[in-house]
Amino acid sequence: MNPTPPPPDWPALSDQEVVRQAAAGREAAYREIIRRYQRPVYSLIFRMVRNRELAEDLAQDTFIKMLNAINSYRPEYKFSSWIFKIANNAAIDQLRRRELDTLSLDGSPHAIDAETIEATTLQIGSDQESQLDEVASKELGTQIEHAIAQLRPEYRNCILLRHVEGRPYEEIAEILDLPLGTVKTYIHRARNELRMLLSDTREG
């Protein structure tokens, strides 16, 4: 009798390897993909649509669509590009349908409750930071979240992918189906707008 092979060390595997295991029908590989990407995908969608319930539905749809088509994944592309592309398309479609893209500084009616504000504020882990710094950082985090919400959707997804998710320009161009130069321009303009919005907030 052949001994059962030991389960893979999932966190140690590359995305490509996990996807290969999923395509071979291993449920654990599906769950590993969800574990790896649920936070970045949900965060991106939430910051795009500014509604927790809606973001969760869209994130679910993103994973369902991606996992049900796992066999069509082409390994010559980065896996993260594929999933972020599906997530971004879902968010943009939703924004077009519901016209949630223009929000006031006070945020959307769904985004200013205590839970959302708490969820979107900075989490300070360093013991060295004083209580005063923590409060200041939390305030800055909240201000930035509100400022991001005011950007045009095409600037918003660029700045989130670049400076929140830390994706390189080339990958962002691939995710958004935009020329590299356009991505750089959008990110530059988004930073300028954010700087202005934040300085207005502080002065106000």
Added chain:
Amino acid sequence: MNAPILQHLTADELDALLDGAGSARVTSHLETCATCLAMVEGDRRLVGALSALPALDPTPGFADRVMARVTIAPVVSPAAVVAATPRSIAARRRAFGGSLFAGTSLVAAFAWAIANPAAALNTVTPAFQGLWASLQQLMTSGSAQSWSAQLVGAFGSPSKMLFALVAVSGLYVVALTGFHRLLTDPVPDANW
């Protein structure tokens, strides 16, 4: 020629600075330009704050809700693809038997015709008379068409005939490949 020290930073130079790289021109420019220096410092603070924004978690049970609506891909091992099913084995046996019967019958018929030429000629002549008459009529009406001479010209020499044969064989292979692709299951696209 001197470097244009007074020219403000470009977007690319600013990006390079934010990524921790900067040329000598950028460094010397920042020493003299308060506008660019303020922009760089503002962007550095902004990028730092953006990258410190927390990742957000969906509600507990997210993975289970997703998995409840996912169809797990069937396990297809290479051995399973190569291994024949009982149905395909039966089909292969039928095809092989039919081919064997047809080939044997053809060889036997030729052998009999060679051994008995007079009887063979008597047997096949009436059967082919009608067919031969139809073929003659077809050739006669075809030769009256305007494209007939061109067609005959196209096959007028062995080299032209060879070229035509190669072209027809090529088209046949292309058509077979096309049909094979049409009959293959499509792969879902999923937004690529």
